[in-house]
Amino acid sequence: MTAAVFFGCTFIAFGPAIALFLFTIAREPLRVIFLIAGAFFWLVSLLLSSLVWFISVQISNKESAAQQKGLLIFGVVLSVLLQETFRFGYYKLLKKANEGLLTLSQEETMPISIRQLAYVSGLGFGFMSGAFSVVNILADSAGPGTVGIHGDSQHYFLSSAFMTMAIILLHMFWGVVFFDACEKRCWWAVGLVVVIHLVVSCLTFQNPDYTATLVPAYVILFGMGVWAFYTAGGSLRNIKLCLTCKDKDFLLSNHRPR
């Protein structure tokens, strides 16, 4: 539409991600490296799934709309499964790397914990996924026109931006939960993450009914957020402590020995 819409949608889509990057990752070079590596892994999974999809479209009957729709669903499902597979692959790689880093470094303890790695890799996946979702749309939103001349809904840009924000945050939460579940060999949690990812992706088949897509997506986002919070070591008690602004010394002094 114009520059206003372009910047508005960019900030909506990438705002939380940028904030997280700025305050938690940017200062630590090791975290930046693992973020970028995570993004790269996501990119490779996308490449593989698009290769498979491309070949299958070539073989298929291009005229039949039902077949194309079926292929699209197949493509989405395959892509989600590949992404989660690559997340698992990244987890394995990071475990090995961590051991290597430990032997190389002088210190006794690991420079970065697996929990931080989970958060950073999830965010990396999210960044790349968000970029591929929305950059194309943002480029067109800078032009003078808005969607709608063929009868589509006008809110295309806005809902794309909100969906992207949800996806980025969801990837982060999935990363945290997934890695933690892999550490504890909790395979039902891993399966649940995959299922939730599939559900969110398949929600978008309901577009252009944007309410039916966005509302459940945000509900799931909230749920995943709570789960990830608890996985990362949070609890209601901590929130209460935080909100009543008790400081660290008080906490240390009240800390019960294990």
Add this chain to the structure above:
Amino acid sequence: MDLLSDKWIVNVVLCLLFVGNCNSVEKKIYINLNETFPCVRLLNATHQIGCQSSLSGDVGVLHLLESEENLDWVLRTGPNPPYMVILESTLFTRYRPCSLKNGSSRVAGVLAVQPTSNPPEGFSPHTSCPNENTGVYSETYGPSYAHCNVTMWNPLGTGISYEEFDFPIFSVKDDNDTEVIRRCYMEHNRAVNGSTPQYPLCAMQLMSHMAAVTDTATCMRRNAPTFSLAPDGVCDPLGDANIWASTKPLNSSTKGHKDGVSVVIAATKLDSRSFFFDVAPGADSAATGLVALLAAASALHNATAELNRTILYTFFNGETFDYIGSSRMVYDMAKNDFTVDLDNIHSILEVGQVALGPDSRLWLHSDPVSKRNSSVNVEPNVTQPLPPSSFQRFLLERPIPGVVIENHQTSFTNKYYQSMFDNAEYLKLNYPPNLTPEEQLELVTDSAKALTEVATTVARGLYLQAGGELAQMSRIQADSELVSKMLYTFLVRVNNSWFDQLVKSDWTGVLSELMLYEINTSERKVKTTEPALMVQCILANLTGSIANITEVYFCPFSSPNFLFLCCQIYSYLWVQGPVRPNSTERDSFCVRSLVRQSKALSPAFELSEYTSKNYSTWAESRWSAIKGRIFLVASHDLEMLTLGVGVGVLLMSLLLTYIVSSKADILFSSGREPTNATY
């Protein structure tokens, strides 16, 4: 991965297969206009004319101008300026763009829908006194005739072709695309019962940014390679090629005066124009004259051996723009840079607009100022100056006797002079629609018959001028079938079997659309455009002879611009020939003729006098892209709301993240952490 990304991949991949618009989001937003004819910018020594858009195109809310009252909405009362005005076909000719020009801050552009049939009241965007400053009549020569004091040649002329507009004006045909535009307007922009239309509104963007400004001297200065912003140049001088042929061989390697050669020039013009770029059928103003002269040349082909004077058939290009072609030829002759010079010229016969209706007649115009030294039979009695014609440029140099043949006694009878409506329909070339193209080609219409009479008259006049005997005159007769085929080729359809026979097969595809308009030159090399090449081919076939065995080797086989191998005396053309029956092969042969090209670039550009008052200084601007598209626009408030929400989300998330990260050790310090973790 969500569907949005998947869809993107799908479409990128799909588009890599089908080269075209590679973006499905763009397809959701824009509908491109397919065939548009813009109005472009032309410059001369003192002015710039035509239209200009901003660099990335002008955007405006659509408004369909159905009647004169709607104009108020655009200029004053409409709540969402700027507007993109769509002129319907009925208003197209009656409507003066002057009032649109006055409100140009609220007008983003104009889209004119071409009427499907010619407007009956006539329409001419040209000036009412064409080429008034470069003709022969001036303060020093016939001052009472200068500036159309005696006769206003083009009374219907409004002069809008020579005005300057700072918004783009495009023209489209009335077809499916235009229906889409109208529907978009009806659905979104129509004000019902006085209420203001609600957003989102239908809008259009027209892009036709012209690189050149001010005048020719400025743009030629900016063309120089040291000016880095536009390394390719910002404008091109208008130029093309004149086609000429003589009836007797003339040695062209020796230029200047030729002793003992007396030449009768038979001249006509090849080009026309209209308000829009690339649209210039020029039926009455140019095509009739050149078809008549071609037919006359064909009729005289067998009779020229016995004539004691040479006839020089010249087809001048660029006459619409201050006599580019004829001024160049006269300049060359005066400088002794042409095969003959001005002293060799005995007289001039020019064929102007010669479309004849059932009750029109032919008139001969001559110059009242110059001494009459001709042996032409009819001398007009009225003291009327010459109409705009190439003959005037010859008179500027020498008082040569000559006449101009026209179909009007005083003002033009052509109601559509230099407009897009001067087409086959105006000449009443009515081909019944149930005929195939081949049958249409063979059909001899009444207009063709009338034009054949004109051609016969021209041929006989030339015969007598060149020294032929009166008694032999009656055997000279133009061929009406030839005239009809030529009219069909120039005005209806180039791709036909008669023209196919004349032209090499790899060239046939290029000539799909005829326009009698000067195309700008590129890289300062004069390029010969299709009409000139067509005339060259036809003239060679009509006045040439089949080459003998030894000369076949001169015939070139290569690209269209190098069709003619030049020559000291003869030029050679490879002709495809007719298709053999029951086969797809053709009997090709080589034709030897006396047809040549000569450069039609104004002397002002040769002499680098870009502010010259004597010669044409017309140049055409260059542009990068010309396109138009329609889409919906959202209200400004919604856009600002989106920006506000975005900024709010960003600030909110920055705040939250700061708070959470500063309290992270408290928030995430539950006892469930693994023992080897560190913070």
